[in-house]
Amino acid sequence: MASGGFYSDDWSSLDAYRHLPDSGYWTLVEFxxxxxxxxxxxxxxxxVPPVLFGDSVVAWLFMAxxxxxxxxxxxxxxxxxLCLQRIHAGAIAALTLLVPWSSSGRLWxxxxxxxxxICFFLIGLVVALRALRRSGNGGRxxxxxxxLLYxxxxxxxxxxxxxxxxxxALYLTRAPRREAMTRWASDVVAVSAALVWSAAATEKYIAPLWSQLSQAPGFAVDGLRLLGQGMLPFGVSRLAGLLAFVAVIAVALRMRQRGNEELGGSLRSG
Known part of the structure; x- marks a missing residue:
């Protein structure tokens, strides 16, 4: 995978396309x-990828x-x-593309x-947030x-x-509570119905909820460890890591204090 080749399901997809009887796009869709x-x-x-790209690794990875x-x-x-400035929104979005932890979504x-x-959801969220700016039938x-996109x-x-x-939850920051809750409720009903139907129609094993919840503490610990490795990738000592964390908090608090002082000065001068 790290060398930029096929991995796991990539091979099975290509193999299915090559060896299914009457091999073709719709046959693969039925499979x-x-x-x-x-x-x-x-x-x-x-x-699409097996039919369109065949065994071209470069094409598959370009698609990814x-x-x-x-x-x-x-x-x-x-x-x-959500009204973030272009430079901030661009930097955050770029990080989601470049962050090393997303490598499986780029190399697999x-x-x-x-x-x-995810794209369907994000586009749906943009539409939903913009819909809050409209009232009446247009907004609904x-x-x-x-x-529908959700x-x-x-x-x-x-x-x-x-x-x-x-x-x-984001609707509540963009519209009156009653309107936001009404639209949120419609989301929950539609998405829950889709999730329940999908789970009922899926034959592969899915662990019961209690079993999944029992794994939450382990996931939380691993997540913190991964976050720590991202902040301190060269394995510095715990003391150095703690000092760095304290320094970041101190700088953040100082910046907040300065912002409050500037705001207070602006209000007094106004």
Whole structure:
């Protein structure tokens, strides 16, 4: 994988395309549909790379990078819709593309297809946030489009399902509480229905909720460890890491204090 070749599902996808009887795009779609019954929009997407690119590793990896760039662009649009300045939104979006922890989505071409689901969700979120600027039927119709995009995202891959359920929290910062809660409720109903149907139609084993929750502490510890490695990649001592953390907090508090002083001065002069 690190050397830029095929990996895992990349091989099985190519093998299925080559050896299925009556090999072709729709045959491959039917093959994937039998596997991903709860994700009806995923098979038509998964069937594209083997048919279009064959065994060209470069083409597969270019697709992965392109999908990553598309996802970062969609995230940039979300940040801009939330009123972040261009330079800040661009920097944050670029980090989502370049961060080393996302390497599996860049070097594992078949897995990168899941970015399509994320793009649908992010575009839906942009539409939903902009719909809050409109009242009446125009706003409701635009939000209905956003809900449709959320559902399409889940039916492609449920990766962004939780984010879609929680997206309404952002509505509360952009609209009166009653309007925001009403639209959030419509999100929850539609996305929950899609998630339940997808789970019921999926035949592969999914661990029960209690089992997944029991893994949460381990995930949290591993996440903190990964975050620490990202901040201190060269393995410095714990003391140095603690001092660096304290320094960052001190600088942040000082910047906040300075901002409050400047704001107070502006108010007094006004």
């Amino acid at each position: 994937y549909a039998a596997i991903f019954g709860g994700k009806p929009l995923l098979p038509p997407i998964l069937a 990078v392109a999908l990553g760039a598309a996802t970062s662009t969609c995230f940039y649009l979300v940040l801009r819709t 071409a078949t897995a990168s297809v899941n970015n399509v689901a 119709g635009l939000h209905a489009l956003a809900v 559902v399409i995202s889940v039916l492609t891959y449920e990766l962004a399902g939780t984010a879609a359920l929680l997206a309404g």
